[in-house]
Amino acid sequence: GCRVTGILHGFRGMVEGSFQELxxxxxxxxxxxxxxxxxxxxxxxxKTDEGQERALANLRAQGIQGVVVIGGDGSMAGARALVRRGYPAIGVPATIDNDLYGTDLCIGVDTALQTIVEALDKLKDTASSLERAFVVEVMGRNSGWLALAAGVAGGAEAVLIPEREFDVEALALDARRARERGKPHYIIVAAEALQLATGPRGKAFMEAMERSGFTVRATVLGHVxxxxxxxxxxxxxATRLGAEAARSLIYGKWGTMVGVRGSDLVHVDLDDAINLPHPLDEALLELSPVMAL
Incomplete structure (x- = not known):
């Protein structure tokens, strides 16, 4: 018996009054x-008081009694703003950075991970044929979760993430030793937060890695x-999270973000989801160098 309305272009559509019945x-x-x-x-x-008031007025004019907000930390912050004004809203995590606290996975992560691993497999073919090292930049504005998971799944020789410091000279030495052992390639997966594939920092990193004896190339996977x-x-x-969010709104449970831990659905305080760090998997960190044999 519920009527479902889509808000076009996210919060901009909420402010401008762009709605579509679904x-x-x-x-x-x-x-x-x-x-x-x-x-x-x-x-x-x-983000302004005036904008939020316009958004609420438009929602009420449409007879919308609650909103499911799907997205990353910015979207969750928007949901929190509505909640603080007394309006029913609930969040669904969807960001390939996987940096929202309280949920093991966000929507988008598994598909992005598959795309990255497929790219790593292909780059490894090229790197082996030409005996090169590749620095592969993957998304992760503030988090290394995606880089770490991709590096382990793709068998990268090194994974560089913002949560852990690294020594480029030690990395170049490791690459040199790998080359001396007869390894024809060296793949480094780096989170975009480190900017190791582009810009001044990337240039310095590439020059240091050239001392390994490998010719080094950078690949930025970007929006693919x-x-x-x-x-x-x-x-x-996505189906489970969306259904739980809708069910919760209908029964008056809102002001949280729906997440998943193990196989269980959970509700996470919006402040926690936004402000607390998503922990890295320490077991994956230990496995990363093992998978680079």
Whole structure:
């Protein structure tokens, strides 16, 4: 008996009054699509009191009694702003950085991980053929979760993340020793937060790695990580999180972010989800050098 309305372009659409009724037919078949049919954008106006008041007035004018906010830390901050004004809102984590606290996985992570590992497999073919080292930059604005998982799954020789310091000279020495052992390639996966594939820091890093004896090349995967048909695990996760968020709103439970821990769905305080760090998997950190044999 619920009416479902989509808000176009995220918080910008909320402020500008861009709404679209969603029916079973308008959302039929979208499970296999990447991205969002509602589209997304950044909205600086929503960060102001005036913008939030306009958004609330538009929501009430449409008869909308609660909002499911899907996105990363910025989206969760927007949900929190609505909650602080007494408006029912609940968050669903969707960011390939996987940097929201309280949930093991966010929507988008598994598909991005598959894309990265496929790219690493192909780059390793090229690197082995030409006897080169590659620095592969993956997304992770403040978090190394995606880089670490991709590095282990892709068998990278090194994983560099903002949560852990590294010594470029020691890394170059390790690459030299790998080359002396007959290894024809050396793959480094680096989170974008470190800026090791571009800019002045990237240039200095590449020059240092050249001392390994390998010719070094950089590959920035960029926005190719954000698209593609979702993996089966991703589709199941998104379905479970979305259903729990809708169910919670209907029964008056809001002001949280829905997450998953193990196989269980959980509700996470929005302040915690935004402000607390998402812990790295220490077991994966230990496995990373082992998988580089």
């Amino acid at each position: 029916t079973s037919r308008s959302v039929g078949g979208i499970l296999r699509q990447g991205g969002t049919i509602l589209q997304s954008s950044r909205c600086l106006e929503f 990580q954000r698209g593609g048909s979702p993996t089966p695990d991703e589709r199941i996760l």
